Amino acid sequence: GEGKIDSQTIYGKAPIGVAKIAKKYNIPVIAVAAIIGDDADIVHQYGIDTLLKISEPPMNLNESKVKKYRLIKRTIKNSKIEILKKITMDYRVKE
Template sequence: AYFAEIIKRDLNKDIKDIPGAGAAGGLGASLMAFLNAELRPGIEIMIEIVKLEQAIKDADLVITGEGKIDSQTIYGKAPIGVAKIAKKYNVPVIAIAAIIGDDAGVVHQYGISTLLSVSGTPMRLDESVPNKVAIIKNSIKQSMRAIRTGEELKNRL
């Protein structure tokens, strides 16, 4: 708080309560005060850099992921940024996570159609990390099988 007060006094810039600026004068606040930097969510920058909207608008399905999906995910995490674009183009989104919190259902209103856990069985972190690629591949394979099953059911109805 003291650092923020000094910046306000000496530079006439109030950085104390700016979201994302850091706790009363962190790195973000310093960059804003001394370099006139603009703070933007990381997902917005990545969406621009990789031209994600252009890729999603022509997609049939989007698969995204996060270590943990819960009610906090709606506050700027990558899956929500991705899902908002997909929702704009009516593209369904599957979100895969290592942990799905009990309160994760809130993400559905932001465009995430389905939540899947990468782990079929409970395991410790020291077991999952060395096998992360195989675990994620298996989760994606199971997702595709579920989609194929849905298509088969659709053809029967």
């Protein structure tokens, strides 16, 4: 998970480091963030397959930090079908 995924993510943030390692082993990468920037698509060129935005009503920074694990878990649970379709389609195209 990351606070924000955008074009700045490619400059040394953790998701890109994880993606580089995962790609060596042909493992799909899903990045989860509170904010997906308008320019976030560039991260796909660096190994991130899918972007998921944590969807939750607006809350202050402290509240979001306290609830981050629950928010990430809920986002992934609610997006399971979308994730599987995306990964399946991406890897069929690559083969």
